[in-house]
Amino acid sequence: MPTWLVHGFRWPRLAIRIHIILENLEDCATEWLMAPATTAQLTESFKSKYPEQLAHLPSLRFIEQYDPTDEYTKDQPYAYICDQVTEIKLGVDVDDIRGVGVQSEAWTALIELRDKVAPEEKVGWFVVVNGDVERRVSSSIHEDEHIAGTDSSVDANGYEAEVGPISPVSQPSTAAKSSEDDVAVKKKGLRKWIGIIRKARSVKDLKATNSSPIPPPPPIPPTVQSLPSPKRATGGSMPASAGTA
Numbered sequence: 001m002p003t004w005l006v007h008g009f010r011w012p013r014l015a016i017r018i019h020i021i022l023e024n025l026e027d028c029a030t031e032w033l034m035a036p037a038t039t040a041q042l043t044e045s046f047k048s049k050y051p052e053q054l055a056h057l058p059s060l061r062f063i064e065q066y067d068p069t070d071e072y073t074k075d076q077p078y079a080y081i082c083d084q085v086t087e088i089k090l091g092v093d094v095d096d097i098r099g100v101g102v103q104s105e106a107w108t109a110l111i112e113l114r115d116k117v118a119p120e121e122k123v124g125w126f127v128v129v130n131g132d133v134e135r136r137v138s139s140s141i142h143e144d145e146h147i148a149g150t151d152s153s154v155d156a157n158g159y160e161a162e163v164g165p166i167s168p169v170s171q172p173s174t175a176a177k178s179s180e181d182d183v184a185v186k187k188k189g190l191r192k193w194i195g196i197i198r199k200a201r202s203v204k205d206l207k208a209t210n211s212s213p214i215p216p217p218p219p220i221p222p223t224v225q226s227l228p229s230p231k232r233a234t235g236g237s238m239p240a241s242a243g244t245a
Contacts, residue, residue, distance in 0.1 A: 004063060
């Protein structure tokens with residue numbers, strides 16, 4: 001856990017964001033100025049925007065404070081712009097470090113730079129503690145991400161950015177989409193297969209109907225002709241049947 005004794009001034013986070021946006025510094029991370037890509041681009045920006053001041057501040061650095069045990073704070077309210085940075089070891093004499101002093105030209109340049117980027121801040125000595133300069137992600141987090149199926153990529157500042165699905169609720173995973181697509185294809189293929197079978201059956205039945213001979217209609221029964229009713233004989237007696245003796 002590095003601890004530094006620095007000489008400089010605080011740069012509020014809001015002012016940092018404004019500078020990065022106005023200068024169009026795409027590789028800068030507003031929350032962590034000590035990232036290599038951010039430091040390089042921010043230094044070049046200062047050299048082009050404040051060349052007179054930077055000419056007298058060859059050792060200008062951007063320092064961040066960080067507490068790794070704080071899991072609720074996204075970023076600190078300010079960073080430090082420093083012309084002197086000394087890491088404090090055990091038993092160091094602070095007066096010896098401060099006794100070296102600051103050159104007058106460097107002091108004047110630092111005051112002018114402060115007036116341009118953070119006019120309300122004071123120039124002085126600060127003790128800055130940083131629990132993790134590189135802000136590494138613990139291995140347990142990596143394992144959890146891989147188990148959850150989340151891929152990650154590293155940007156220019158060395159940070160990891162998630163490129164996989166964020167959550168199974170807000171966005172379905174690739175595997176789930178593939179499974180759904182497979183089911184849809186299978187359903188479509190099944191419907192097509194059933195349609196072919198039905199069509200084949202219909203054609204088969206039609207062919208079978210056309211190929212088989214049509215049975216002749218059943219014969220019409222003969223019409224029953226009515227016989228003349230027998231006439232009654234005079235006297236009311238029935239005539240004798242033919243062949244009667």
